[in-house]
Amino acid sequence: MQPIAEKLDKLVPDAHQPVEMVHKMESTGVTKASRDTLSMVLLGLLAGFFIGLGAVFCTLVTTNISLGFGLGKLLGGLAFSLGLILVVVAGSELFTGNCLIVAPWMSARISGSQLLRNWGIVYFSNLAGALILVVLIFYAQFWALDSYRVGVNALMIANAKVNLAFVPALYRGIMCNVLVCLAVWLCFAARSVTSRILVIVFPITAFVACGFEHSIANMFFIPMGMAMAGQAEVAQAAGVTAAQITNVTALGFVHNLIPVTIGNVIGGSSVGMLYWLVFLRKERAAEVVAARRWLGRFVTVEAQPQKVWTPDVETTALLSVLAKARDDATFLAQLSENPDKALEGYNLTDEAKAALSSGDVHWLESRVGMLDAPLRTWLSSRLSQEKW
Template sequence: MAYVVPTEFVTKMVDAGESKLLMSTRDTLIRAYMAGAILALAAAFAVTVSVNTGNPLIGALLFPVGFIMLYLMGFDLLTGVFTLVPLAVLDKRPGATWGGVFRNWTLVFLGNFAGALTVAVFMAIIFTFGFSEAPNAVGQKIGHIGEGRTVGYAAHGAAGMLTLFIRGVLCNWMVSTGVVAAMMSTSVSGKAIGMWMPIMVFFYMGFEHSIVNMFLFPSGLMLGGQFTLMDYLIWNEIPTVLGNLVGGLTFVGLTLYSTHYKTAPKRALS
């Protein structure tokens, strides 16, 4: 499992950011759609495992399979482009602009949401036999997750909003570490192991991931969760997106770029 040293994989990060920034609208949307759909399936799988075994740790151990699959296939999550794409502008790559960055983020958000929503509808149909009966145990669990992580935060007011935002920050610190970890090895097994560790941490700790929530909360609404669309947007999705942006760019993208790519001058020997 060949290890790639930090100075080399950070160069790969900047190159990846440039590639994603200059990608066509069609390809950006397709890759984002598939990423959102696969991650949503992984979330449904992890919740199912947790409910059926009664052990959330097992669900967290298995959830990373979806993340690994989508990144090995070259698909894009909003959390990853938050971290990588701005590096192309900071490095003054040809054609890289902040307008292009916001265009990329918007397209990936829309693609991820469409993919996750597709799976949310599919799983809601499965959990209710085509909406012909009450949700099964997994469907009920998803509805309760939606309640606890919207109105549950709202009940604490500003403190709840702060907690939500920080969970979003910590989430993309871990998720973007997983994105970068895929660049630390040249073998499939090495990439998979590198991605597995931080993704497992974020899922088990209950941190807030904007794309996972694009599945959990719309499906929760379809499955009878006692919260509203505005609860979801104001008390989860929007603060989570902002937290994910801050966490990934600050604690992963900028730190690695500044210390391994644009390193400070060495100290002179006295």
Template sequence: MAMAYPYNQPIEVIHNAYTPQQTTEIASRMGAAKARMRIDKILTSGFMAGAILAFACAAVSVVNTAPWYQENAPGVIKLFAALIFPFGLVAIVLTGADLCTGSFMFTTISTLHRRTSILQMLQHWALTFIGNLAGSLFIMALLVGYSGILSDAASTKQTIAFATKKVVAPQWHQIFLRGIGANWLVCLACFLACSAREQVSRIMSIWWPTFAFVILGYDHVVANMFYIPVGIFLGAPQITVGLYIWKSMIPALLGNIVGGGLFVGVVYWYLYLSSGDAVVIDGSSYGGPPMALFGVNADAEELPSQQRRESDKATIV
């Protein structure tokens, strides 16, 4: 029996990623959902994100303890650190935890899209920041500091040197500019993750922008919530809490807001959502009922009266 393909019928379309416009719409919906969470859940989500990222930072601190390579091949150590660190952001995104730095993008888009208020946006920023700090300090003190993971002489020396390099060596404006670069890449990773339809693509889309941020040595305010306090905990002579807040936390935070909120959030909202047109995601408009999409109409919104017909599905007879 000969096989005949029904060319007169539309074929079913399978897309392996969302379009940039759909991705921005997804980010806007996520920002609205995150900003409307209960306060206790935002704090808990922020705590978990800070703790997870602190684990990644601790792993990098162990990798950094390689005196010969630090002297003779520092790029090799940066490479290993950049390959390891992204697992933290991957775990955060896949578990739905909230970094304040990611909120700078998500809630900026949802606020510009008029789905959340400025007050809701700022509240989410503040609560996730507090949660991130609590989670980072919890891991730093109890599971790294008092547990003695970095208490040997080589690890202590390298950890203190790394914290000192982060705070003492650069000028205030340099940390601010590094903060812009850091969260531009981190929020780009989160944005690309919104475009993926399955986990492997989501993981890979997160991994490489985060890899770039780490290997370039940029300053991420939440990552520094581990790196600098653990240096203070281990006795860094040139770093005080006040110096950390003024010279590292504030400029990195402001830079992260600009990098994630402006260069990712504002830019992609302007490019794809500022027109005000409704964007359909898998057959569902924002706030509307879900509708199944199929065939050549896979990117078009169908009227509620239209019914799915089996004849529209590609078949081989």
């Protein structure tokens, strides 16, 4: 029997380490930026709908609540977490999370036009998905629950948002997407659905409880409030005059979205950039300096220190793994389900293991040359499983 210490050494770590996470973030960003337009639109619609469902749940649980300010906000944040859980676990394209696509852009793996194309298509698809949900919820008369108090809450939420000044909205947008993208970043450490849910809940609860501003959530909250402003029963139950809700209009909606969206981009992109600078700056230095000259002040091409495994040894190990994956179905299944266990005993760097685990075809072919069709197909399917 093996000693207990030896068995413990072979246990799979509870979470991916940051150096693995940043490679997963980069390769996932490449996949997202390379999607065809129809897929991007459909997944964007889903994300807007999913975030809207979180907003619906949040509106309901914070209606007529008597727990006090802090606890009420906490409960609303927990409910809203449903939105990002659906986005990450079910799979979709969320504009705020996609701010992390700056990582592959900084690595020169995607172009600026690909980055902006993804952001533009996903942003307006999220808007469409949120508006579809507004229509469904309106005609379901969700707002009439609890003697129209749910509708009153929806109206008051929207009214507070449209009356927020530009500068506070901007900074609340920044803080919101710092937390959202940290939640997404933590998902790259997770090895299970349960882990992903747990790492999502706390950052998302925090941003909602703190009153930070999420552009995609506001695509549901404010139009829903606009719909409520036209309902006499809701206005009567709220005890407000038309003058008090005069900004709950399409113009007020746009005035909120502009600073909040800018803030979301700044906050989310900062998270991706910072982790790229920490973990990928040196590794990608040569290609970055060639493609992004303005980044030259942040990266320096240095002579690489001698590694334990020479490139020839690692290339041989990679070829051995790929050949075995092609010929041995059992090994291929193990590589898909438990890559850390499958790759034990191979002389591979963390970067090589991350590339095999995530299916980074570009990286692998840069090391071993063109892969055959079956291997490319399998690796592409692995890469498509990486979500945020």
